[in-house]
Amino acid sequence: MPTLSVRNLQTHFFGSAGISKAVDGVSFDVERGEILGLVGESGSGKSITGFSIIGLVDPPGRIVGGDILFQDSSIVGLPQNTMRALRGRKIAMIFQDPMMTLNPVLSIETQMVETVRAHEKVSKAEARRRAVETLGLVGIPAPEERLAAYPHQFSGGMRQRVAIAIALLHRPDLIIADEPTTALDVTIQSQILSQVQSLSRQMGMSLIWISHDLGVVAGLADKIAVMYAGRIVESGPTDEVLDRPVHPYTIGLMRSVPANLRRGEPLQPIPGMSPSPLNRPVGCPFRLRCFAATEICASEPPESRSDAHSWRCFHPQPPASQP
């Protein structure tokens, strides 16, 4: 039984300019202790997928179809208080900007003790002990003393560690991390990645790591799902997807990464830009930018698979054309 199973999820936004299909039929599983890298460019729907799972899609957005099974029971359309009991205790989220998680006018201690006691009836002293222990776990030096500090007294990397510690307080079964290291420096990013990786292994925690950076995901994830225009266009085990990509979009993304090529050689960017979610082409949404597109691409591409590797494309690329 997977920890999380997302089945044909559709989250749409009903704006004045029309219906924006931010997430348009997304399916994936995350097993216990598994790290899924959800990769895509801005507007691909990767963050909205995360928000949908944790039940934080605000109007005019709404889940209009599909199902999300968490430990085998559906969590779509649960009453607010049931969802609230789950959120923070069983499923937690880490955001790109830790100041979204942290309240600037409360000390770390107040925020962490509050979080513990929101879900469990424990004494303040016990909650405090848990807070200190968890801060130590994410690598904050001298956690006893740092507990009294306010968010502005921490550096960006330390703030993100505090946000991660808050997410870990209840040892959740699933953590959704939305670009948590994008705003951080390379050396600090590396420290946080190393800690998150070992924590998820030790605790058997499942992790969805949302990122635009293929390099980060390559180093961290067990499997990868590539999103484009509200859909997963290719997914599979990390090695499979990165060594034998078949979808032209995945191939294009990999060819766009500068570190991947020889110096000075022109990059091979994907022409054009992502379509507006209000006005996507019919059929395959990537076909207008795709080097392999033909007439058939104007109809809906089927999902094909070989073992755990799946893709939605009429023209899967043979290994010879790969980056």
Added chain:
Amino acid sequence: MTDAPVIAANNVSRRFARKLDVAERIANTLGAGIKERVVHAVDGVSLAINPGEVVGLVGESGCGKSTLGRMLAGILPLSEGTVEWEGRDLATLDSAQAKAARLATQMIFQDPMSSLNPRKIVASIIGEAPVAHGLVSRRDIGETVGALLDRVGLDRSYAQRYPHQFSGGQRQRIGIARALAVRPKFLVCDESVSALDVSIQAQILNLFMQLRDELGLTYLFISHDLGVVKHISDRVAIMYLGRIVETAPAEEFFAAPNHPYTVALIAEMPTLGQRRRSFHPISGEIPSPVNPPTGCHFHPRCPKAFARCRSERPMLREIAPAHWSACHLNELQPS
């Protein structure tokens, strides 16, 4: 004059001081002894850039790379040191020469939305400066703007639109067209592709390289992304806490890094080749530039630090042709 660098910083420093407020000054009259907090953003840095060269300037946030870029672009005064434009000290040029030097240096910023006036159409954003500086007559400006839009890969009809009508990548192209409008020789690109999606970033990087070939431009390319810098640069300089710690030709910089900080940064560069790897990050945080460590700024995080590193600032020494590194270890094992 042909072999003089386009631009050279000689031992430049930039300090930012926070003035004492009234309460602190009153406290000081009573003998509190509160001192001004001074940030050494750039601390005695020299960097010369040759004609047609692309120099990548790398560092983490707060290391002073943007401050150095702004001083070279002439939009931030120096606290110490000199900047030479084509071999002549900028401070000694007469006003016409100084203006020419400033026009020949243009900057491209990270966020084009905050550097493009939202109330102006693209034709005015691009066309205003060349008209004001008398490079193009008002009659011909339409054609000039059109040609610039062609050059950066935008449709000429976009000239009548406002910045908000464009995507991030297109806005960055407008920012580039605006910089090119005054016919610069030297561009300072400060994190110019950092905010863009990978596929769009690749398009803009290609544009930068194409412009370099077509117009013979010289670049200072400031970025925190080693992958981007590796791709575009001829030479790389790396900064840590206000100082350049290593500079080398790009090939050699990545193949044979010398300074422990460079070695660590390159090891931690995320790449597609390393799968489910174990991370071995260097420990510790970047210290505050208000109160930098003594001696070598990197010593508290350095795995190889020894006593001398704590007391004495290491100077840049040439350890191989054109490869300079500021590390005491190089004196222990002369190569």
